[in-house]
Amino acid sequence: MCDERTSACRPTTLYGQSKLCAAEAYIAAGATWGRVYFPFGPYEPDARLIPSLIRHLRAGQSFDCSHGRQLRDFVYVEDLAEMIAAVLDSDLTGAVNLGSGEPRSLRSVVEHVADRLEARHLVRFGAIEATGVDAEPIIAADIRRLREVTTGLPMIGFEAGAGRALAWWTDRLSGTT
Template sequence: MKRALVTGASGFIGRALVPVLRDRGFEVHGVARAPQPAMAGVTWHMADLLSGAGRADVLSASRPTHLVHLAWEARPGRYREDPVNRLWADASIDLLASAKACGTKRMLGIGSCLEYGPQAGLCEESSPCRPTTLYGQAKLGAAEAYIAASAAWGRVFFPFGPHEPEQRLVPSLIRRLSAGEAFDCSHGAQLRDFVYVDDLAHMIAAVLDSDLTGAVNLASGTPRSLRSVIEHFADRLDARPLVRFGAIAATGVDAEPIIAAEIGRLRSVTAGVPVIGFEAGADRDLAWWVDRLAAKA
């Protein structure tokens, strides 16, 4: 029996990943800090993964053959420079060592495109990493430990979809335009690699279920301008006049001309994996948020 322990299973990416792993024949164990509603095929464990005792307890209770480590500080507006990133890096490295010691055979840590720092073109796994945020630096520190241990490390680019934190770009855009309010943003020429969260879940599962080790980009491989993404949603809502490009100055990471991925390594393990894609994913995402907003109203 393949038994997967998923940290951060109740989060944005984790809740999309759990059913995909279940469909691949995994017995799934999820970790969360607070009690979770019942989910078919998932055994929940409450633990504080920043605590050594919490990490030891959940590994002892679940005895995983496979580990997907998603948990980290990810709150919009806070995560990039929060000092807790250093604690998460230390905890992630200890979790790796502890899982290996208790017999876990396959380990996949989830990192970020912000590990790369400024690049002139597409990010390749061999590209030099020069992160400019504490978040990117801490993730890179954990990545180096996972890669040295012959584990896999997935660098996520720009996921979107249902259950995304409301303060992020797409949900905040939908909320404001649906309310008939103006949406202020930067010039929008920046190129980014957006990936629908269900597609991302299948990518993560495929990497976990493979023998691939080292860093691997988890992305669509298709750069899109922020302007084109914003206009796509605005057009679906018939609200393009409400978007005010150039009203906000882009700074720091947000000003980088391109953050997008080369995905040759990913493609080596995802043949036959279903892909929803940006357009269909955007339509599903919009429908989900519109229903959610209607329910709140």
């Protein structure tokens, strides 16, 4: 679990390095910087995991993925918005992790969505190699600091969020959105 005060940031892309530089500048100025983990939900780019999975499976196409043992911290977009608002309304400064604090395997995420589409047979685990940051065994948020300001907030969570995301993508792919 990544602790915003002690875990080292190791960006491997120019984009990641730029974000880290911006974060360091904000923090040095006494501001707050939210470290967003793996948001999902309506309107996310088609190439991301969940929309890509839904598109492939609804089209009856196989979905190639890695072994899926990597643990990631997925956070539903509405929960993320509530977290951001709570942090902005707080006295917290410095880096604050914005995630669910509940790591889950990529395999479990893929299976959850595939099961709802009755298409698990189309998923091919181990068909591609996990490389680079995708090979990291765990990327998940320690959210103890966040919990200081979010106690009692309504949380949609992964399962309900995945259901909402699936409904939205299904409508979009059917041409009703």
